[in-house]
Amino acid sequence: MAAKKAKLQEQFSEDAAKEGGSHSNAGSSIFQGVAIFVNGYTVPSADSLRRMMMLHGGVYHHYQTDKTTHIIASNLPNCKMKQLRTLKVVKPSWIVDSVREGRLLDYRHYLLYTSKAQARLNFGVGEVESSELVQVTKTSGENSNAASVSTTDVAERKQSLNATEPDFLSEFYSHSRLHHISTMGALFKQYVTQLREQSDGRFPGQERLQEWGRRSNSSYNVSSEKVIMHIDMDCFFVSVGLRDRPHLRGLPLAVTHAKGNATPAQQRKGVDRAFEMNYYRQKAELDTVPTMDETDSLSEIASCSYEARKCGVKNGMFLGTALKLCPNLKTIPYDFEGYKQVSHCLYNTVAAFTLDIEAVSCDEMFVDCTDVLQRSCTSPMQFASFLRHEIEDKTGCTASAGFGSNRLQARLATKKAKPNGQFHLEPSSVSVFMRDIVVEDLPGVGRNLASRLHTMGVRTCSDLQHFIQSQLQKEFGAKTGNALYGHCRGEDNQALNFGHQRKSVSAEVNYGIRFTNQEEAVVFIKQLAGEVSSRLRKVKLKGRCITLKLMVRAKEAPIETAKFLGHGVCDQVTRSSTLATAVADQDIIAREVLSILRQLPVRPSDLRGIGIQVTRLESDSMGNKFLDSFLIRGTRGGQEVGSSTAAQEESYPQSTVQATNEGSSLQSRATAHQAESSTVVQQEGCTSETGHAAKPQSQLMPHELCDLDEEVLAALPEDIRQEVLQTYRPNSSSQVQRDVVVTNLKSPTTEQVDTSLCSSMTADEVRALVKEWVSCEDMPQSCDVRMLADYLERQIASRNIDDMYIVVKCLYRYVNKKNSSVWQDAYQTIIKKVQDTMLVVYGATLKLQDSFKHDV
Numbered sequence: 074m075a076a077k078k079a080k081l082q083e084q085f086s087e088d089a090a091k092e093g094g095s096h097s098n099a100g101s102s103i104f105q106g107v108a109i110f111v112n113g114y115t116v117p118s119a120d121s122l123r124r125m126m127m128l129h130g131g132v133y134h135h136y137q138t139d140k141t142t143h144i145i146a147s148n149l150p151n152c153k154m155k156q157l158r159t160l161k162v163v164k165p166s167w168i169v170d171s172v173r174e175g176r177l178l179d180y181r182h183y184l185l186y187t188s189k190a191q192a193r194l195n196f197g198v199g200e201v202e203s204s205e206l207v208q209v210t211k212t213s214g215e216n217s218n219a220a221s222v223s224t225t226d227v228a229e230r231k232q233s234l235n236a237t238e239p240d241f242l243s244e245f246y247s248h249s250r251l252h253h254i255s256t257m258g259a260l261f262k263q264y265v266t267q268l269r270e271q272s273d274g275r276f277p278g279q280e281r282l283q284e285w286g287r288r289s290n291s292s293y294n295v296s297s298e299k300v301i302m303h304i305d306m307d308c309f310f311v312s313v314g315l316r317d318r319p320h321l322r323g324l325p326l327a328v329t330h331a332k333g334n335a336t337p338a339q340q341r342k343g344v345d346r347a348f349e350m351n352y353y354r355q356k357a358e359l360d361t362v363p364t365m366d367e368t369d370s371l372s373e374i375a376s377c378s379y380e381a382r383k384c385g386v387k388n389g390m391f392l393g394t395a396l397k398l399c400p401n402l403k404t405i406p407y408d409f410e411g412y413k414q415v416s417h418c419l420y421n422t423v424a425a426f427t428l429d430i431e432a433v434s435c436d437e438m439f440v441d442c443t444d445v446l447q448r449s450c451t452s453p454m455q456f457a458s459f460l461r462h463e464i465e466d467k468t469g470c471t472a473s474a475g476f477g478s479n480r481l482q483a484r485l486a487t488k489k490a491k492p493n494g495q496f497h498l499e500p501s502s503v504s505v506f507m508r509d510i511v512v513e514d515l516p517g518v519g520r521n522l523a524s525r526l527h528t529m530g531v532r533t534c535s536d537l538q539h540f541i542q543s544q545l546q547k548e549f550g551a552k553t554g555n556a557l558y559g560h561c562r563g564e565d566n567q568a569l570n571f572g573h574q575r576k577s578v579s580a581e582v583n584y585g586i587r588f589t590n591q592e593e594a595v596v597f598i599k600q601l602a603g604e605v606s607s608r609l610r611k612v613k614l615k616g617r618c619i620t621l622k623l624m625v626r627a628k629e630a631p632i633e634t635a636k637f638l639g640h641g642v643c644d645q646v647t648r649s650s651t652l653a654t655a656v657a658d659q660d661i662i663a664r665e666v667l668s669i670l671r672q673l674p675v676r677p678s679d680l681r682g683i684g685i686q687v688t689r690l691e692s693d694s695m696g697n698k699f700l701d702s703f704l705i706r707g708t709r710g711g712q713e714v715g716s717s718t719a720a721q722e723e724s725y726p727q728s729t730v731q732a733t734n735e736g737s738s739l740q741s742r743a744t745a746h747q748a749e750s751s752t753v754v755q756q757e758g759c760t761s762e763t764g765h766a767a768k769p770q771s772q773l774m775p776h777e778l779c780d781l782d783e784e785v786l787a788a789l790p791e792d793i794r795q796e797v798l799q800t801y802r803p804n805s806s807s808q809v810q811r812d813v814v815v816t817n818l819k820s821p822t823t824e825q826v827d828t829s830l831c832s833s834m835t836a837d838e839v840r841a842l843v844k845e846w847v848s849c850e851d852m853p854q855s856c857d858v859r860m861l862a863d864y865l866e867r868q869i870a871s872r873n874i875d876d877m878y879i880v881v882k883c884l885y886r887y888v889n890k891k892n893s894s895v896w897q898d899a900y901q902t903i904i905k906k907v908q909d910t911m912l913v914v915y916g917a918t919l920k921l922q923d924s925f926k927h928d929v
């Protein structure tokens with residue numbers, strides 16, 4: 074045995090030397106002094122781990138010896154865990170993440186389980202239950218042994234990593250479910266695109282289906298009508314978790330970081346749970362949910378079984394609430410690797426039949442089945458049985474499928490089919506079927522829209538069908554009104570999108586953000602910029618628009634959050650900066666973000682969440698770091714030219730923006746103007762997209778606005794800056810309203826040709842244009858409304874209030890004359906955007922006309 078071990082070790086050293094020789098660029102010595110032994114099945118495989126050790130200076134032991142420094146395992150039975158109690162049993166992600174980061178990460182954050190002998194994991198315990206500390210790392214994490222949690226867990230929780238600690242980011246992302254879900258979603262969208270590009274046009278699944286049809290004498294008379302399928306795994310995370318826990322089938326289950334029967338947590342000082350609960354109750358309309366106690370878990374349920382749903386438990390609910398509804402609820406831990414494997418298998422299974430797939434997320438997709446059904450002479454229901462059977466066979470998890478003639482019908486059909494079922498909404502049944510659908514089930518109907526509909530007495534599609542199109546447009550605006558009108562009748566003309574084009578790359582953290590000073594925030598933002606940069610490089614993209622998203626503690630919210638290191642009740646602030654050229658570089662991204670941050674009146678200690686998003690993406694194949702930096706430096710120091718439209722900021726692909734502009738009457742009028750004008754585009758821009766209207770602190774006339782120099786302001790020490798802001802913008806810290814999204818294009822760009830409206834026009838010229846637009850057009854087009862709003866918002870950002878005011882007054886005059894409700898709606902939309910931007914930039918709204926002589 075000793076000889077065999079020695080031989081294997083020798084072989085490893087030889088292989089490592091060879092690998093090191095042929096892959097010298099890829100190699101490193103980050104695992105120097107580390108000798109691993111892989112115990113059992115792991116992801117990545119033992120072979121991959123061996124190779125990683127080989128390439129990066131570590132040692133791989135085929136057998137565990139006294140020289141083994143770490144045991145790598147994904148899953149260990151209890152008896153094994155007891156045996157290995159004194160050893161460092163670490164998850165394989167420790168190796169993977171270390172290689173990715175290019176340095177040896179602290180193994181303690183990757184321990185498979187905690188025990189007195191293992192160094193304790195202090196990350197990810199964002200909840201009030203002490204037992205979660207164990208739950209995060211335990212592999213067999215069912216909620217059966219909460220009593221074993223020692224009091225030291227509670228004490229040590231206080232040392233949990235927060236955003237000021239160096240390993241925080243990698244730790245956060247390895248535990249964040251939202252990170253995993255969104256990454257997987259993007260991954261599978263890309264995967265489908267890749268499969269389409271590489272396809273040889275053969276579909277083995279179709280052949281199997283045809284064969285099956287022949288054997289079962291299927292002679293379905295297929296029509297040429299479009300058939301769209303929506304397929305969705307049933308309680309996905311739970312189903313994956315049940316594969317290894319068959320004894321739990323049929324029980325009320327939930328996947329969550331926390332454990333059900335947790336020991337009550339000690340109360341932290343400063344927590345005002347009642348305040349937060351009230352807020353969450355309002356936000357989620359939790360009227361029917363039992364009140365939560367001080368010690369109830371605020372851990373969110375990612376997925377719950379259908380047995381739990383029968384008691385009223387829902388995905389996204391707090392565990393504390395869920396346990397009140399369903400005291401027998403059992404919890405099981407996350408298994409991110411398992412989700413990825415099953416998703417992969419799901420996509421491959423469907424892709425064997427067709428590649429007319431629009432990936433929605435890791436467990437959900439739309440499929441245009443028209444072709445498959447025609448070729449195989451099978452009915453939608455036959456195809457569904459065949460496919461669902463294959464999926465269950467291969468993944469061990471069930472899926473439900475719905476069919477209809479468009480995506481809306483297909484999705485609603487799946488809802489009816491769930492769990493583990495299938496349903497075909499035939500064209501002849503659509504009108505009856507739609508009647509009982511509640512408005513919340515329609516796409517785009519969120520909480521706000523649903524509550525507006527409820528106040529109009531509308532609960533179901535049948536209620537909604539009583540309104541004519543123009544009434545809905547008047548009430549909700551042209552676009553939403555149109556959509557509601559069609560959707561409540563089962564109509565949906567949005568085609569499936571098979572070719573995925575990545576629109577944004579981002580990294581957000583909303584846990585553990587606790588800074589005591591600006592320096593800490595700056596250090597963290599640089600790290601986050603690094604994360605975004607590495608994500609961009611991974612997908613070989615770079616982007617021109619950089620957005621900073623902040624969660625800022627709401628003024629009235631307690632400093633200590635009920636959820637330990639959670640974000641609590643926050644205001645959302647979003648600001649963007651558009652660059653002259655696309656970038657992926659960490660330093661440039663960090664610099665832009667920090668420059669945005671400095672313009673915001675936000676105290677570092679109030680930050681609770683930070684996100685960086687890069688949009689307006691383009692391929693990085695021509696990437697040139699030096700040139701990028703050079704260009705940007707050049708434009709900063711030189712003239713500030715160009716701007717951009719909100720449409721572009723919304724990360725639509727460029728072609729969409731152009732198509733929008735082609736149909737724009739205002740744009741074509743402006744283009745004519747630009748052709749006549751010889752003025753070079755020269756201005757700063759600012760556009761805004763807003764959610765709720767902020768309640769004005771005061772209403773001012775333009776001359777009342779004091780002008781603070783942002784550059785000077787930004788350069789002031791924090792305490793003096795706050796004092797100046799308090800004096801000159803007393804309401805500034807409360808300007809940031811919940812859900813208000815502001816896009817600030819303050820950064821210069823070198824574009825000489827600006828696709829946005831009016832960028833080189835004087836206020837008089839814009840006024841003339843507005844007059845012509847309102848007088849000549851029957852209906853305002855939404856792209857024109859947006860363009861004009863952009864222009865006005867840019868004027869506000871440039872503190873050019875007089876010009877903005879003249880144009881708005883002129884718009885009001887012509888709209889008032891026009892006596893048309895759609896024009897009045899357009900005016901209100903523009904005014905709302907103007908006032909929201911005013912609030913953010915000046916801390917006050919303007920006195921503007923908002924009612925018309927002839928309300929129509």
Ligand SMILES: Nc1ccn([C@H]2C[C@H](O)[C@@H](COP(=O)(O)OP(=O)(O)OP(=O)(O)O)O2)c(=O)n1
Pocket residue numbers: 250251254305306307308309310311374375376377388389436437491492
């Ligand atoms: N608030 C949520 C909702 C979902 N998810 C995760 C867990 C889910 O299992 C997975 C898929 O979400 P679905 O909305 O498809 O929900 P389920 O698959 O859990 O249930 P259903 O059968 O209703 O589709 O995404 C999550 O983490 N948090």
